[in-house]
Amino acid sequence: MKKILFTLLSLLALIAFASCGGGNGQPDPGETGTDILAVLTDEVLRVHCDASNADPGSTVQLVRPYFGQDTADALGGFTITVELATATASHQASQATDEAHINYVEAGETMLAITPIVAYGSLVTAPLFSTGSAPNDMVFGNDSLYIANSLDNTVVRYGLDGTALATANYNEYASPSYLGLGDTTLYVLTNGDNNLYAHNADDLAATGLTESLSSVLDGDEANAAFPGPGVPACGNAVLYIPLSMIYAFDALTEYTTSYVLQYTNSGALSKVDSLSGKNGICCVMNPATDDLLATSAGEIQFDEFWAPYATTDSYLDIIKSGADNQALNLGQIGAGRIAVAPGGSRAFIGNSLSGNLYSVDLEAETVLHGADDPIVLTEEFTYIADVAYTPDGKYILAASFNTDEVYVIDAATDEINPGPYPAPFDLALDPELMAGAANIEIDPTPRADGGYDAYVLYGVANAVAKIALF
DSSP, rough: OOOHHHHHHHHHHHHHHHHTOOOSSSSSEEEOTTEEEEEEEEEEEEEEESSSSSSSTOEEEESBBBBBEEEETTTSEEEEEGGGGGBBBSSSSSSSSSSEEEEEEEEEEEEHHHHHHHGGGEEEEEEEEESSSSEEEEEETTTTTEEEEETTTEEEEEEEEEEEEEEEEEOOTEEEEEEEEOSSSSEESSSSSOOEEEEEEOOOOEEEEEGGGGGGGGGGGOSSSSSOOOOEEEEEEEEEEEEEOOEEOOOEEEEEEOOOEEEESSSSSEEEEEESEEEEEEEEEOOOTEEEEEOOOOEEEEEOOOOOOOOOOOOOEEEOOOOOOOOEEEEOOOEEEEEEESSSSSSEEEEESSEEEEEEEETTTEEEOOSSOOOEEEOOOOHHHHHHHEEEESEEEEEETTTEEEEEEETTOOSSSSSOOOOEEESSBTTBBBEEEEEEOOOOOOOSSSSSSSEETTTTEEEEEEEOOO
């Protein structure tokens, strides 16, 4: 009886497909669908193709192991998502379910593509390797990962397999916190003694540079309780450093004017500009214009349960050379790290307060998604610790610190969980303990299969995870 039912279901599927523009009866065998990705999670099977030989506007059907269909777009691309809870299986119990069979129409003929099903969780290696204690920042370069271990007071250059290639040691309580990588120099900013140091990027030998960040502050600014260097940017042979400038730690934290400093190869440390908002957090360079982008989070306070909240607005300052600077008001979002599109047209911004993502149009110099219109990734109690563009510019990765997830967002449409990515990547190490997904770095060199490898630093679990992107 089961065999008869399976045969009837198969015939009905083929009849329905033919009535939607399919070919003549049984589809012709096609080659293995190397450009078609089939991804399986606990909840869905997602079959996706950016572009294929399918006739635009024709029906594409998933016929095994489940039923589903979509209409091919102008490039022959399609996305079929099957909810497993309500899926109708098309395979016999004795048949393997590690392949997806897709019928598509090419030049009016029905064809068959077969592609392997990838378990989504298999793309994540967590952990890949352990770091030092309380890692606070990570940068990719020279086929390695440089990590600042703030409690160990070390900066370590790790190979991509986790091998420690070189180590720089700091005095107790120096707290190396943020890193900037130039052509041959690794710059280290410390939040314990608020200094700038430099090392040879190869072996981390000290260059002898030690600059006090407070040395360029004037008047009462020099008495700030915590100048607080943030995420620096390297560009045009200059290192740019944002300062949070906490004047005093009282019942309500007091902030003073925040600045961006610059350090040049000539050895000069100086102010570049004051920021439009309080609490400077992150600097990056726009690769298309060489404009300097800087976020200020606004004044961040904490309630009785130590939950953070903002009392003033965040800004994105666009600092230009020889032109009028621009300040974009993002609202009270606690703005954090910035990711700039490879072509320089757009930037996405994380934050320290919520599971939201924000964005700006850098060409029009306007806010696309601010406090009133965020891209909501999750309603869970968390914050977006880092954001990164994939090297091809197609997707944004966003690290959710408290939920140990990395979200994928379509950089053109703002769609969450787009294309071949049916869900956020789960990076949890223990269901009872938070690992703290913090920084994201992506190897710009694609693998042999054309995909990219992303590395995620755990700020709590003292480790690094790896995601094999498509």
